[in-house]
Amino acid sequence: MSYLKVGIKxxxxxxxxxxxxxxxxxxxxLVLNGIKSYQNKETQAILFKQKDIFEEYFSERMSLNKNTNYDDSLARGSIFNKAWLRTIPANIYNTKGELLSGFKTDAKLNENDEKKIMIDYAIKGKVSYREINDVIYFYSPIKYKGNTAAILELEYSIRxxxxxxxxxEKLFYGIGFLALVLGIFVGILYxxxxxxxxxxxxxxxxxxxKGEFSKVHKVNRNxxxxxxxxxxxxxxNTIExxxxELEVERDYLSRAVDKLKKMDKQQKEFIGNVTHEFKTPITSIKAYADVIGMYTDDLKLIEEGTLSISKECDRLSSMVDNILSLSALEKYDFEIEKNEVNFKKVxxxxCKTMMAKVKKNSLILKYDAEDIVVTLDEDSLKHILINLIDNAIKYNRPGGSIYIQCYKNDKDKIIxxxxxxxxxxxxxxxxKIFEPFYRADKHRSRETGGAGLGLALVKKLVEKQGGTIKVNSKLNEGTIFCVEFST
Structure with a gap:
């Protein structure tokens, strides 16, 4: 990351x-080239202007002398006595290349090694110039009446x-360097x-x-x-x-899969338990039927067999009813008819209905119910109470007791x-006691005709009405079932 930062900066x-x-x-x-171009043009203008001055001077002298032909004597003598002809060092040559007159401001020698060539070039009527050591050597013909009369040599210093x-140039380089440094400094800041x-x-x-969405921050820029x-x-935010949502969906699907696996396992166990539970009374009925058929003269055996067959048939009928009810609760979320129910009345x-069975088993039943009215399904409530009381009878001791309470606690719950x-x-x-076909005491269940479906059905009925059921039990001391409903 640090390499990237250095790189982009x-x-x-x-x-x-x-x-x-x-x-x-x-x-x-552009600027320096323009300055140089301007200086060259200005130098050329000065040189050509000086050449024009010499031509005018020669024309005037020719007119004053009334000569029809040019004479070299016009370029001799006091020609450079005129101040306006001495602004630039100059020499006058005739058309043979011979020096006629000259003027210099210093004793500096002519350094133009191509002087003769350039004079010959000027004799032919052409202008030429050459720069040597900060001096421009300019050669031009001086014409009179269209003919070359003399050759002008100018030595113009461009120092x-x-x-x-x-x-x-130095000023531009200095300002340019400062501008570059300042620009880089401002660029670094920006x-x-x-x-x-x-x-x-x-x-x-x-x-x-990385999925660390809390570390994503906004950059304040417009x-x-x-x-x-x-x-x-x-x-x-959208990805998060x-x-x-995907995690929730995954958890939901995971729970659904676990539930399906559990239901599949429960279904297999349920079918196995149903098969086993049905097989036992059917086997008993078949055995008594065979014995009765074999001993038709034994009235006592026939009477015992008939009672046993009737008892096993009742047991089968009860199991079928419980299995159908439990299956309906497991598979269908049917409508529960809720009405106002008076707990004390129910x-x-x-208790009056169950009293005969209580007395038959030599038990004592006591109950205490507050006059509470709540909206519940009455049939389901009755089924819950009957099953819990029936279990208390089945798994009690001779001379034991059953105590039932119904009240509203300080959290406004019905207990x-x-x-x-x-x-x-x-x-x-x-x-495990709320699992279908589970029986804590299998021998006692056989004797009492239980199939392990009652408590499973009770739990489902309680939960369908938004309630909860808990149990507290100690071996050889007793059991307390506690059902809680919201008001």
């Missing part, structure tokens, strides 16, 4: 420096021009903030990739980077929300407790 600053360098160099080239150009925001957005992208940062925030009715002084249960079997 270096690229941006290098680009800025290169761009500034190109612009400054280009402007410097001051070069010094001026050199000063301007791009530091720009790259910092870019790195922050890059960190945000990496955080999104440009495209700010819009991009807002887009990253929106994308991060989608992931949360409990009185059920129904059924307590017995029976055989109780071991702690490890308590979590």
């Amino acid at each position: 270096f690229k941006l600053i290098s680009f800025t420096a290169s761009l500034l360098l190109i612009v400054i160099s280009f402007l410097s080239f 001051e021009n070069k010094l001026f150009y050199s000063d301007i 791009f530091s903030r720009l790259t910092r925001d870019i790195y922050e957005m890059k960190d945000s992208v990496e955080s999104i990739q 440009d495209e980077l700010g819009e991009l940062s807002s887009g990253l925030i929106f994308m991060s 929300q989608n992931i949360e 409990l009185d009715e059920i 129904i407790s059924v307590k017995d002084t029976g055989i109780g249960m071991r702690a490890e079997v308590i979590p």
Whole structure:
């Protein structure tokens, strides 16, 4: 990451420096080239103007002397006594290349080694010039009436021009260098903030990739980077929300799969238990039927067999009813008819109905119910109470007791407790008693005709009405079932 940061900063600053360098160099080239071009044009104008002055001077002298032909004597003598002819060092040559007259401001020798060639060139009517050591040697024909009368040589110093150009060049280079340094410094300041925001957005992208959505932060800018940062925030929130929804969906599917596996296992166990439970009474009925058929004269055997067959048929009928009810509760979420129910009235009715069975088993039944009215399904409530009381009878001791309470606690919950002084249960079997066909005491269940479906049905009926059921039991001390409903 640090390499990337150095890289992007270096690229941006290098680009800025290169761009500034190109612009400054280009402007410097154009301006300096323009100055040089102007100096050359100005020099040419001065030289040609001086040439024109000499031609006018010769024309005037010819007119004053009234000569029709040019004579070399016109270029001799006091020609350079005129101040306006001595502004630039000059020499006059005749058309044979011979020096006629001259003027110099210093004793500097003529350094033009191509002087003769250039004079010959001027004799032919053409202008030429050459720069040597800050001096321009200019050769031009002086014409009179269209013919070359003499040759003019000018030695024009451009030293001051070069010094001026050199000063301007240094000034441009100095200003250009300062502009470049200042531009780079300003670029560093600007791009530091720009790259910092870019790195922050890059960190945000990496955080999104890692799923660390809380580390995604917005960049406060009023440009495209700010819009991009807002887009990253929106994308991060959307991805996080989608992931949360997918996790919820995954958990839901996972629970659904676990539930299906559990239901499949329960279904297999249920079918196996149903087969086993049905097989036992059917086998008993078949055995008694065969014995009765074999001993038709034994009335006592026939009477015992008939009672046993009737008892097993009742047991089968009860099992079928419980299995159908339990299957309906497992598979269908049918409508429960809820009405206002008076607990005291319902409990009185059920206890009176169960009293005969209580007395038959030499037990004592006591109950205490508050006058509470609540909206529940009355048939389901009766089924719950009957099953719990029936279990308290089946698994009690001779001379034992059953105590039933119905009241509203301080949390405004309806509590129904059924307590017995029976055989109780071991702690490890308590979590299993609400499973279909599970029986804590199988021998006792056989004797009482139980198939292990009653408590499973009770639990389902309680939960269908939004209630909960709990059990507390100690071996050889008794059991308490506690049902809780919301008001």
